Amino acid sequence: MRGAAKRRVVGASGIGTVACMVLALAAVCVVAAAAQPGGELALPEDPLSGRVLFEAKGCVRCHGIAGRGSGIGPNLGEGHFGGSFLDLGASLWNHVPGMSVTFDVAGLPWPELSQDEMTELMAFFYFIEYLGRPGVAAAGKRVFADQGCTYCHEIGAGEPGIGPDLAGLESFASPLYVAQEIWNHGPTMLASMRELKMSPPNFAEGDLADLSAFIRQQAKSGPQERLFLAPGNPNSGHEIFSRKGCATCHGANARGSDEAPDLSQSDLHRSAEGIAGTMWNHGLEMGDFMRQRGVGWPTFQDRELADLIAYLYFLPFVDPPGDAERGAELFAHRSCAECHGPDELALPEGAEKGPRLVGSTAAASPAALMAAMWNHAPMMKAAILGEALPWPELSGADLRDLRSFLEQQASASQVP
Numbered sequence: 001m002r003g004a005a006k007r008r009v010v011g012a013s014g015i016g017t018v019a020c021m022v023l024a025l026a027a028v029c030v031v032a033a034a035a036q037p038g039g040e041l042a043l044p045e046d047p048l049s050g051r052v053l054f055e056a057k058g059c060v061r062c063h064g065i066a067g068r069g070s071g072i073g074p075n076l077g078e079g080h081f082g083g084s085f086l087d088l089g090a091s092l093w094n095h096v097p098g099m100s101v102t103f104d105v106a107g108l109p110w111p112e113l114s115q116d117e118m119t120e121l122m123a124f125f126y127f128i129e130y131l132g133r134p135g136v137a138a139a140g141k142r143v144f145a146d147q148g149c150t151y152c153h154e155i156g157a158g159e160p161g162i163g164p165d166l167a168g169l170e171s172f173a174s175p176l177y178v179a180q181e182i183w184n185h186g187p188t189m190l191a192s193m194r195e196l197k198m199s200p201p202n203f204a205e206g207d208l209a210d211l212s213a214f215i216r217q218q219a220k221s222g223p224q225e226r227l228f229l230a231p232g233n234p235n236s237g238h239e240i241f242s243r244k245g246c247a248t249c250h251g252a253n254a255r256g257s258d259e260a261p262d263l264s265q266s267d268l269h270r271s272a273e274g275i276a277g278t279m280w281n282h283g284l285e286m287g288d289f290m291r292q293r294g295v296g297w298p299t300f301q302d303r304e305l306a307d308l309i310a311y312l313y314f315l316p317f318v319d320p321p322g323d324a325e326r327g328a329e330l331f332a333h334r335s336c337a338e339c340h341g342p343d344e345l346a347l348p349e350g351a352e353k354g355p356r357l358v359g360s361t362a363a364a365s366p367a368a369l370m371a372a373m374w375n376h377a378p379m380m381k382a383a384i385l386g387e388a389l390p391w392p393e394l395s396g397a398d399l400r401d402l403r404s405f406l407e408q409q410a411s412a413s414q415v416p
């Protein structure tokens with residue numbers, strides 16, 4: 001287990017925003033992983049840190065991320081990966097034969113990945129969706145009018161209406177900052193809407209990005225630079241989740257209770273501003289419920305909402321436990337047991353046997369399993385295809401079940 005000493009705050013500072021190029025983040029990103037309390041997956045402090053590895057390990061030679069690419073491997077960018085860590089691991093595994101051929105052709109060595117590096121890379125792929133698309137000011141203008149904001153707010157008119165002039169937001173108007181401000185003023189704003197018999201705003205995906213682009217455009221003349229979100233820190237977000245009272249209703253690991261839904265089942269693999277919109281859309285109902293329960297309306301400062309949202313975003317990334325019994329069947333029937341099992345007789349004469357997996361630490365965590373499978377992939381490929389066995393394609397669920405089986409065997413074999 002890695003200790004608290006390794007935890008570090010991300011180099012990017014600022015109040016919820018940082019103007020930085022996504023593709024040139026290398027200098028900003030501090031690589032540090034921390035053990036996630038209660039979880040098996042140590043999420044990186046900065047989910048963009050995998051970008052550095054993507055280059056350092058040579059993935060960038062064949063794969064594009066944001067539209068550009070060499071064309072040798074598929075583009076791994078936007079909209080490509082949902083699913084959990086092991087779902088992603090499965091697509092990596094299934095493509096090993098195809099990928100390794102191109103390595104051989106290019107004369108490239110197979111890049112070794114440590115457990116932390118594997119996690120960082122996968123977290124980075126998973127994170128791309130979080131960044132969302134840039135806001136469009138013209139669309140934001142429509143949102144501002146359609147959602148009734150114009151009724152109470154001006155931007156840059158100098159005169160407050162029912163609500164304050166929003167021009168003051170301009171310098172920090174990233175989508176998450178706007179979302180944070182709206183959220184913090186939620187109770188007052190919702191009360192004056194109730195008084196006026198207005199329905200509260202309901203944000204669709206992209207609305208908050210467009211709104212913030214509109215606010216910036218209105219408040220400031222001259223060319224607009226594109227603002228990028230500071231990536232939130234999911235580990236700090238977990239702590240904020242309990243400190244702000246969310247855990248009171250949603251449970252310590254957001255897995256739900258009698259009173260509030262399991263958030264890992266929610267559709268939270270979406271842009272950060274989309275998640276902020278979801279929180280707001282449930283704000284009215286949650287607010288009433290908070291009052292009943294005597295929980296105060298939580299407010300957020302600085303990067304707190306960004307961190308919280310990064311935590312929510314990564315909830316579906318963490319794999320649920322697998323089914324060890326099904327894992328045992330897979331192990332036997334997907335040819336793993338032929339080389340890794342205890343029964344050497346099953347192996348054809350002269351075949352290259354793999355190390356005994358039953359009782360090994362290779363499956364101690366999802367990251368350990370994926371790193372081991374990746375690092376041994378070229379040898380395994382030679383062994384498997386050499387035996388004229390088909391490449392054992394696996395789904396994320398298969399990997400979860402296999403891991404549970406191997407872990408169960410490992411702990412059973414430790415009993416004296």
Ligand code: HEC
Binds near residue numbers: 059098
């Ligand atoms: C020499 C070229 C090359 C390099 C370097 C390379 N890949 Fe690939 N990769 C490919 C090819 C080709 C495919 C498609 C293989 C297939 O379809 O069977 C692929 C497929 C993939 C897939 C599956 C994509 C999908 O659509 O499901 C993932 C994930 C992936 N690579 C990740 C990586 C990572 C991570 C690295 C760096 C550690 C890397 N690749 C380095 C050539 C490469």
Ligand code: HEC
Binds near residue numbers: 144148149152178198
């Ligand atoms: C019914 C009137 C009303 C409507 C409609 C309304 N607001 Fe507000 N808003 C207020 C009031 C009143 C405040 C001040 C709340 C406080 O002081 O806590 C406020 C505060 C804010 C703030 C914080 C401003 C600051 O300077 O800190 C933001 C941001 C904001 N509103 C955005 C919006 C957006 C975006 C919409 C449309 C989706 C909207 N509001 C719709 C009444 C309204």
Ligand code: HEC
Binds near residue numbers: 249265
């Ligand atoms: C007093 C109990 C309570 C507290 C505290 C609470 N929630 Fe909720 N939350 C609920 C309930 C109940 C719902 C379902 C309401 C609905 O469907 O509109 C909900 C819904 C949600 C949803 C939408 C889920 C979905 O599937 O669409 C999100 C996201 C969410 N809460 C996040 C949070 C966060 C983050 C916090 C802390 C800042 C928090 N909640 C605090 C009770 C609570």
Ligand code: HEC
Binds near residue numbers: 336337338354357379
């Ligand atoms: C034809 C033989 C063969 C088959 C079938 C096979 N492997 Fe392997 N496996 C190997 C060999 C050989 C190695 C060792 C490679 C090395 O040392 O680099 C290995 C290594 C591994 C490792 C790393 C072990 C460690 O201690 O680090 C894991 C994990 C693994 N295999 C999992 C699997 C799984 C899961 C399956 C079934 C889906 C499977 N293997 C099927 C031959 C095989």
